Amino acid sequence: xxxxxxxxxxxxxxxxxxxxxxxxxxWEINAVPEMKYTIVRTxxxxxxxxxxxxxxxxxxxxxxxxIKNPVITINVANIxxxxxxxxxxxxxxxxxxxxxxxxxxxxxxxxxxxxxxxxWQNLK
Numbered sequence: 388x389x390x391x392x393x394x395x396x397x398x399x400x401x402x403x404x405x406x407x408x409x410x411x412x413x414w415e416i417n418a419v420p421e422m423k424y425t426i427v428r429t430x431x432x433x434x435x436x437x438x439x440x441x442x443x444x445x446x447x448x449x450x451x452x453x454i455k456n457p458v459i460t461i462n463v464a465n466i467x468x469x470x471x472x473x474x475x476x477x478x479x480x481x482x483x484x485x486x487x488x489x490x491x492x493x494x495x496x497x498x499x500x501x502x503x504x505x506x507w508q509n510l511k
Contacts, residue, residue: 389469392507393460394427394446401425404448416448422488424449453482454495460505466494469506473498484508 398404405416405425415428430443438445463469466484473496474480481503482495492508 389461389463391444391459392462393444393505395454395458395460395505396427396446396448397451397454397456397458398448399451401448401450408448454503456503458495458503458505460493460507462507462509464508466492466506466508470494470496 396404396408401418405418405427408414408427409416412429417426417428418424419426425448427446427448429445430438430440432445433439470480470484477499479497480494481497484492484494484506487493489510491510494506495503496506497503
């Protein structure tokens with residue numbers, strides 16, 4: 388069973404959104420300018436940057452662009468294989484696989500209801 392491992396919140400003003408979530412929920416916010424991304428920690432992480440609490444996830448804030456609404460991200464063993472399954476069951480890949488620094492690969496898809504979700508594949 389593939390697990391939900393991450394969330395993303397698109398924002399028109401990333402600094403404003405980061406400040407809101409920091410103040411409203413006490414989340415730890417870390418901008419990563421070279422990635423044009425802001426990492427959001429909702430729980431403590433281990434030395435591999437994974438949540439210490441079972442079932443908890445962390446996420447990010449990004450500039451609103453093609454992705455307009457919050458996204459949940461699902462960890463899969465192989466993005467290409469998952470993309471084939473998604474399309475065979477009526478979904479659509481809207482952003483092909485791309486590498487995220489030295490951490491893994493990501494892609495985005497639209498389900499049969501028009502929702503956009505993310506895929507994540509760890510680098511081995």
